[in-house]
Structures are given as C-alpha cells and as structure tokens.
Amino acid sequence: MWYIDKAYIDGKFVTVSGSKEIDSINPANEEVIGRVRLADRDDARRAIDAAVKAQSGLREATRKDRVEMLMALKSAVLRRAADLEQATIEEYGGPLSRSRWVSQYAAQCFSDAANILQSYRFTQKIGAATVVMEPVGVSALIAPWNSVTGSVCSKLAFSLAAGCASVIKPSELSALQSRVLAEALHDAGLPAGVFNILLGNGDDVGDEICRHPHVARISFTGSTATGKSIARTAMETLKRINLGLTGKSASILLEDADLDITIPLAIGAAFLNNGQACVAGTRLLVPNSRLHDVIPRIQRHVSTLKIGLPDDPTTEIGPLASRNQYERIQHYIRRGVEQGAVIIAGGEGRPEGLEKGYFVRPTVFANVDNEMDIAREEIFGPVLSVIGYSDQDDAIRIANDSPYGLQAYLFTSTPEKAWRIAPQLQAGSVLINRIAPELLAPFGGVKQSGIGREFGIFGLESFLEPKSIVTG
Numbered sequence: 001m002w003y004i005d006k007a008y009i010d011g012k013f014v015t016v017s018g019s020k021e022i023d024s025i026n027p028a029n030e031e032v033i034g035r036v037r038l039a040d041r042d043d044a045r046r047a048i049d050a051a052v053k054a055q056s057g058l059r060e061a062t063r064k065d066r067v068e069m070l071m072a073l074k075s076a077v078l079r080r081a082a083d084l085e086q087a088t089i090e091e092y093g094g095p096l097s098r099s100r101w102v103s104q105y106a107a108q109c110f111s112d113a114a115n116i117l118q119s120y121r122f123t124q125k126i127g128a129a130t131v132v133m134e135p136v137g138v139s140a141l142i143a144p145w146n147s148v149t150g151s152v153c154s155k156l157a158f159s160l161a162a163g164c165a166s167v168i169k170p171s172e173l174s175a176l177q178s179r180v181l182a183e184a185l186h187d188a189g190l191p192a193g194v195f196n197i198l199l200g201n202g203d204d205v206g207d208e209i210c211r212h213p214h215v216a217r218i219s220f221t222g223s224t225a226t227g228k229s230i231a232r233t234a235m236e237t238l239k240r241i242n243l244g245l246t247g248k249s250a251s252i253l254l255e256d257a258d259l260d261i262t263i264p265l266a267i268g269a270a271f272l273n274n275g276q277a278c279v280a281g282t283r284l285l286v287p288n289s290r291l292h293d294v295i296p297r298i299q300r301h302v303s304t305l306k307i308g309l310p311d312d313p314t315t316e317i318g319p320l321a322s323r324n325q326y327e328r329i330q331h332y333i334r335r336g337v338e339q340g341a342v343i344i345a346g347g348e349g350r351p352e353g354l355e356k357g358y359f360v361r362p363t364v365f366a367n368v369d370n371e372m373d374i375a376r377e378e379i380f381g382p383v384l385s386v387i388g389y390s391d392q393d394d395a396i397r398i399a400n401d402s403p404y405g406l407q408a409y410l411f412t413s414t415p416e417k418a419w420r421i422a423p424q425l426q427a428g429s430v431l432i433n434r435i436a437p438e439l440l441a442p443f444g445g446v447k448q449s450g451i452g453r454e455f456g457i458f459g460l461e462s463f464l465e466p467k468s469i470v471t472g
Contacts (some may be wrong), residue, residue, distance in 0.1 A: 004175050005037035007199070008182040010050035017042045018200065024175055026095035027319040028309055028357045034091075036175035039200040044167070044208035047196035051138045051165040052214050054193030059135050059163050066161055067114045072188040073160075074110035077153065080184035081107065084149055084177065091176040091312045091359070092145070093319040096311055098273060103402040104179075105439075106153040112440060113157035116460055128471075133464040135163035136240055137216030140209040142230075144222045144323060145171035146276040146380075147179055154454060155219050156185075156195055162463030164217065167198045167209050173322065175199055181329070194452025202226065213237050217463065220244070221278075223378075224404075224448045231451075235352070242452035242462050244278070244444055246378045247406030250399035251281035252421070254392070254412040255290065261433075262411040263297045267384065269409050269435040271305070271362055274318050275382030276325070278449075283368075283375055285395050288388040295344055295386065297367055302345040302362055307354065319358040320381055326358040329381035331362055336374040341365040341385070370398050392421060400426045406449035409435065428453070 002024075008014040018040035026033045060151045061069075077084070081103040088099040122133045137258065139159050143151035148170045159166045170178040182197045198205060202247065209215055210233045220230050221244040234241050251266045269281035310318035320326050333348050346363030362382040368375050375385045389395040399408060408427040410418040415432060422430040428445045442453035452462055 001034065002034040002176065004034065004179050004199075007039050007043055007047065008186060008197040009025060009043070009047045010053075010196065011186075012181075013186075016040070016198070020201070022172065024091060025322065026090060027321055030323075030356055030358070032178060036172065037200060038172055039198040039205050041208045043198055044200065044205045045212070046202065046215055047167045047198055048138065048209065048212050050193035050196050051167050055138050055165040057191060058160075058165050058194055061163060063117060066163065066187045067117055069160060069188070069194075070110045070114040070117070070157060071189050071321055072190065073157070073185060074107045074114075076184045077103070077110070077181075079187070080180060081122075083180050084184070087177045087180045088149065090175065092321055095274070095315045095318045096313050098412075098440050099310070102147070102150050106149045108439070109150070109153040109157040112456070112459065113161040116440075117161040118459055120457070120460060126468075129468045130470075132467045132469065134467055136463050136465050137164060138214055139166045139217040139219060139463060140215050141166050141168045142206065142218065142220040142222065143168070143170045143174075143210075145173040147221075148174040148276050151221050152178075152181060153210055154459070158221050158454070158459040159219070160194065161460050164463045165193060166195045167215065168195060168451060169205055169209060170197065170199060171199060172199045187311045202368070206230075207233065210234055211236065215239060218242070219454070219462070223457060227450065229369040240465070242444070242454065243450045244454060245406075245448065245450040246404055247278040247280070247445065248283065248376065248378055248402050248404045249279055249281045249407045249409065249427070250283045250285055250286045250402070250425075251409040251411065252395050253287070253290070253294065254410065254414075254417055256413045256417070257288045257411045258413050259293065259297055263294070263301050264471065265411065265433070265435055266409070267298065267301055270384040271317060271382040272435070274320060275362075276321060276380050278378070279437075280408075281409045282379060282384055283370075283399075284386050285389050285398055286386055288390055290385070291366070291388050298364055298386070299345050302364060305362055307351045307359060307362065317382060319361055320360060321358070323358060325381060326360060329360045329383060330372055332377075332379045332381075332383055336365050336368075336372065336383075336385075339372045339374070340367065340369070341372060341374060342367045344386075370401055376402065396421060396424050403447055404445065405447040406445035406447045407431065447470035
C-alpha cells in the first residue's frame with residue numbers, strides 16, 4: 001500500500017504541513033490501496049510564493065525557450081505513459097483503452113500548445129495602436145477527478161505557452177495519478193516554481209489559491225455549484241476566470257439517421273468514461289415516429305456492452321470512481337422510476353457476476369419527459385434518457401430547455417440538415433455524426449455550463465491579456 005505525504009513545490013517534492021489524511025480505494029474491488037496526507041493553506045501559500053518567484057523569468061522567456069519546455073514535458077509524459085495508464089486503472093477504474101488514450105492525450109497537449117505557440121502573433125497593429133499580448137500572471141489550475149491527467153496537462157500546456165507560472169490543484173481523490181504525473185513533469189527539468197502541484201481540500205487549499213492576491217487567474221473544471229463559489233471568491237480581487245462546468249448534453253437523432261451507425265455512436269456519447277463525463281450525451285432525442293424502431297435497437301446494443309474489470313482489454317465500461325458515485329446513480333435510477341420513466345435497459349444494483357466494486361448496470365430510460373430529474377440534472381454515470389419529439393423545432397426546443405449548454409450531438413444522413421440546426425442549439429460545441437471532439441477547437445459552455453474557452457488558440461489567449469500602446 002502506498003503513502004503520499006508530499007507536494008511538488010519550487011521544483012522539489014516536499015513534505016506537506018497539513019495533517020488530514022484520506023484513504024484511496026480501488027473502485028474495482030473496494031480495497032484500500034493507499035493513503036494521502038493533504039496539503040493545507042500554508043502549503044498553498046508556499047506554492048504561490050514559488051510561482052510568483054518564477055513568474056518574472058517565465059514572462060521573459062523567449063518563444064523558443066517555451067517551445068523547448070513544452071516539448072520536454074511531452075517527452076517526459078510519454079516516458080511515463082505506462083505508469084500513468086496503470087495509475088488511472090488502479091485508482092480511477094478507467095477501462096484500459098481509455099486509460100491508454102488519456103496518457104497519450106496528456107502528452108499531445110504539450111505538442112499542440114507548442115505548435116500554436118510557434119506561429120502565434122503576440123504583437124499586432126490595430127489602427128494607430130500596437131497591441132501586445134502579455135501573460136496574465138500566476139494562474140491556479142484546478143482539475144477534476146474524472147480526468148485529472150488530461151485536464152492538468154491541457155491547462156499547464158497553455159499556461160506555460162503564454163508565460164504564466166502555475167499552482168495546480170488536482171482533485172484530492174486522484175492522489176496516485178497526480179503523484180505519477182508530478183514525477184513525470186519534474187523529470188522534464190523545467191525551472192523551479194514554473195509549476196507547482198499540491199493536493200488539498202477545496203475549503204482550504206482551493207480557497208487559498210482562489211483568494212490569494214498574487215494569483216491572477218483561475219482555470220477550473222468541475223461542477224457548476226463549485227464554479228459559482230470560485231467565481232464569487234475570485235471577484236474579491238477581480239481575477240480572470242475560466243470555468244468548465246456541468247453539462248446535460250442532448251443527442252438529436254434526425255428522422256433520416258442511419259440507425260446502424262447512429263445507435264452505437266449515441267450510446268457511446270452517453271456512456272463514455274464510464275458515464276463520468278461532463279460532455280456525455282445523456283438525453284437522446286428521437287422522432288416519435290421512430291421510437292418503435294430505436295428502443296429495441298438500444299436494448300440490443302446495451303446488452304452487448306462488456307462491463308468488467310478495468311484492466312481487461314475487452315471491458316467497455318468499468319466501475320464508477322467511488323461509493324458516492326455508485327450511490328448517486330442508484331438514487332437517480334430510483335428517481336426516474338418514481339417520476340414515471342420506464343427502464344428499457346439496466347436498472348438498480350450491480351451487473352450480474354460483479355458482486356464487489358462500484359459497478360453499475362448501464363441504464364436507459366424511455367417515456368422520459370424533459371422536466372424529470374433524470375433529464376435535467378447531471379447524473380455523472382451511465383444513465384441515458386430517451387425523449388421523443390414531434391418535429392425539428394420541437395427537438396431544438398427540448399435540447400435548449402436546460403440550464404446547461406456544454407455540448408450537443410446531431411446524427412443524420414444529410415449533414416446539410418444538421419448545419420441548419422447546429423446554429424440554433426445553445427451549446428459551446430456541436431458534433432455532427434461523431435463523438436470525438438476537435439482538440440484544437442475552442443471548448444467550453446454557455447449558460448450554466450461555464451465561462452471562457454480552452455484548447456487551441458483560444459486556450460492560449462485565455463492566459464494572455466492585451467495591452468494597447470499608442471504613440472502620438
């Protein structure tokens with residue numbers, strides 16, 4: 001059993017001053033696999049001080065210097081890809097195929113940022129002014145437990161490309177993954193303090209880095225409730241914020257969709273990352289005239305999904321990350337039935353043959369009204385709601401009838417139809433006949449799904465601030 005009691009501050013692994021400890025549980029068998037001692041406010045202040053000290057040097061680093069740092073980080077992450085993959089399986093329960101993808105994606109973030117940095121214009125003329133894009137300054141990067149490695153690397157890549165030192169707070173539920181990642185990033189040999197990593201609770205470490213006057217910017221991915229709290233704290237010192245928050249994405253199946261292609265894609269969108277994804281397409285909107293054909297196809301496809309141990313190469317859906325997540329899913333399944341929805345696949349309890357671990361039965365509801373809790377609230381597990389619609393205007397109305405607007409999916413045999421509908425959907429991204437995003441395009445939500453954008457040029461510019469210089 002492992003024990004972690006160190007944070008990465010000012011280029012070194014240092015013992016934290018905090019005293020609170022929590023267990024890490026393997027979600028596939030519910031066994032304690034490790035224990036982590038959490039950092040506290042004093043540790044957060046040490047990390048901020050280190051970042052402040054490093055900021056001036058990073059601000060003055062040349063484009064070439066930053067590109068070299070980014071490529072060193074890419075190489076360092078690739079060298080530890082197998083370890084990152086194993087940590088994700090053991091601590092998070094991510095299926096082998098996705099855990100492998102995450103470790104590769106984490107490395108790709110740095111090369112993507114380097115490629116954009118190579119050609120980005122930091123100075124341009126606008127009328128009589130010279131506009132200079134400058135680093136915002138020390139940035140707090142807060143990553144969620146459902147995608148800690150990829151989220152940390154994506155945020156760090158563009159923070160570094162812009163010339164911003166950072167204090168990184170991964171979820172305290174991701175101690176092993178964060179430790180392996182910190183070791184990998186350390187091996188890249190970057191200047192001390194350019195990035196600092198510590199685990200701690202939101203009410204002390206999180207609050208400190210969101211409140212501290214020397215932190216200029218916050219990039220947070222997580223729930224809308226926590227994002228609102230962070231925004232309120234950040235406004236005390238008018239920090240720049242980027243919030244990637246809750247989603248309740250709609251997948252719209254148009255009348256002419258090829259069901260042989262569409263059903264697997266729609267279910268893949270709903271159940272990706274064991275259903276623990278803010279972009280999951282958990283509302284499937286189907287023409288009323290096609291429900292009789294769609295529902296049996298969904299039942300057949302769900303029945304073929306392999307639910308099992310995350311290190312099994314054939315597993316498509318592994319366990320949920322924690323007991324809290326398991327119980328949350330059971331609550332929503334019961335709530336769906338109570339409010340009149342009909343279970344057409346799955347249901348309460350564990351899948352047959354899996355008596356231990358936080359495994360749930362992938363569940364699909366039909367006869368769902370968009371006012372039901374299962375259609376309005378982010379469940380964060382493999383639960384899909386099928387909602388009928390009368391015509392395209394009705395589909396657009398239902399899709400937009402949500403406090404959230406992160407991502408939407410459209411499935412059709414006539415892409416031109418989707419292009420007419422996409423502009424009418426209130427979502428930060430719309431994917432047509434695919435469920436894989438474009439990782440260089442801006443990503444973020446509208447309404448209560450967030451503020452700002454990540455990835456690509458927009459991700460770089462989120463860490464920059466324009467300065468106008470005008471001569472007489």
